[in-house]
Amino acid sequence: MSVAHEPAVTGRTNTQRLFGLGAPTRDVDDRGEPLNRMSMDIAALAAKTADISYGGVLAVLLDDLLGFTVWDRRGTRDGLVTAELSMDIVTPRRWRGPALWAESRLLAVTADGGISTARVHDAAGTLIATGTLWGNFVDLPAPAPDGGALPEFPEPGVAPLDWIGGRVEDAGTRVVVPANPLIANKLGFVHGGVQACATDLAASAALSGQGADMDTASVRINYFRPVPLGCDTTFTADVVRAGRAVATTRVAGTSGGRVCVEATVTGRRRLP
Numbered sequence: 001m002s003v004a005h006e007p008a009v010t011g012r013t014n015t016q017r018l019f020g021l022g023a024p025t026r027d028v029d030d031r032g033e034p035l036n037r038m039s040m041d042i043a044a045l046a047a048k049t050a051d052i053s054y055g056g057v058l059a060v061l062l063d064d065l066l067g068f069t070v071w072d073r074r075g076t077r078d079g080l081v082t083a084e085l086s087m088d089i090v091t092p093r094r095w096r097g098p099a100l101w102a103e104s105r106l107l108a109v110t111a112d113g114g115i116s117t118a119r120v121h122d123a124a125g126t127l128i129a130t131g132t133l134w135g136n137f138v139d140l141p142a143p144a145p146d147g148g149a150l151p152e153f154p155e156p157g158v159a160p161l162d163w164i165g166g167r168v169e170d171a172g173t174r175v176v177v178p179a180n181p182l183i184a185n186k187l188g189f190v191h192g193g194v195q196a197c198a199t200d201l202a203a204s205a206a207l208s209g210q211g212a213d214m215d216t217a218s219v220r221i222n223y224f225r226p227v228p229l230g231c232d233t234t235f236t237a238d239v240v241r242a243g244r245a246v247a248t249t250r251v252a253g254t255s256g257g258r259v260c261v262e263a264t265v266t267g268r269r270r271l272p
Contacts, residue, residue: 014182014184015191018163020040020041025037026072034106036105037103038064040057040102042054043098043099046098049093053092053093053216056160056196056204056216057163058128059196059199059200064191065104066118067116067133069105069116078137079138081136081226082223085133085192086131087196090127092217093215100123101122113134114135116132142187151165151180164180165183168201171209172206175198176232177190177194177234189227195261198233204267210242213269214270219263219264222262227261231256233253234254235252236252238252242267250262251265
C-alpha cells in the first residue's frame, strides 16, 4: 500500500512552530523504499544567511525528523530519546528559500532503539547538511499539558541565539538557555535539537573570541540525561585547537550542576 505524502502527525509542537518546521510526512522513493520528509520555513532568513550563520538551527530540523523516523517504528513503546546526533554542514551560508527540505530513512531498528540518516536541501536543490541519529526507546508517557500561558514567539528571521532565548556569558565561552516552554520536546524536556543548536552557538562564540573566522562544519553530540525545562541550562565551550583552516571545540551542557550533554564541534575556515 502506498503511503506517499501521508501526514504522520496532526498538529505541531511549540518547538516546531518556533523553528518553522512542517509536520513530518511519510513517502516512498523511486525504488519504493520508505522515507520521511519535513520542511523548515526559511523565507524570513534566507537572505541573511550570507552574513549570519544559521547552521545550528539545522540541528532542530534534523533531530526532529530523524527522531520521528525511529520513533515511528517504536511498536508498543511510549517514546524515543536521542542518544547521539551527528550533523555535517556542507553549505553553511547562502541558502535559497523559501524552505529547506529534509528526507530521512531508517537504517536499522532493534528492540531498544534505532538509527536513521537524513539529507537537507534548499529550494535550489543544493545539499545543505546531512545527519545521523541514534535513538533509544523509552517507556515514559508524555506529560499532560500544564495550560500555562506561553511567552511570545520571536519575530521570524531573528538570530539563532534570540530564537532559543539564550545569552552569551563569560567572554563568549558560555551560552545560557533559560527556562522556556517553547523549546520543549514531546516528553516535556528541552528539545535535543535545541541543545545541539546551543552547542553550536557556544562553540562559534568561543572561536570568535579567539579571532577564528570559522563556520561550523560538524557537530557530534551525546545525550546522557534529559534536560529539565524549569531551570537554566549552560553550554560551556573549550577550544581544543584553532588552526588556520580547521578548529575543534568541546562543549559540555549542564543543568542543575549535572552534565547532560557533551559535544565535539568542528569549524572550517569561512569561504568568501
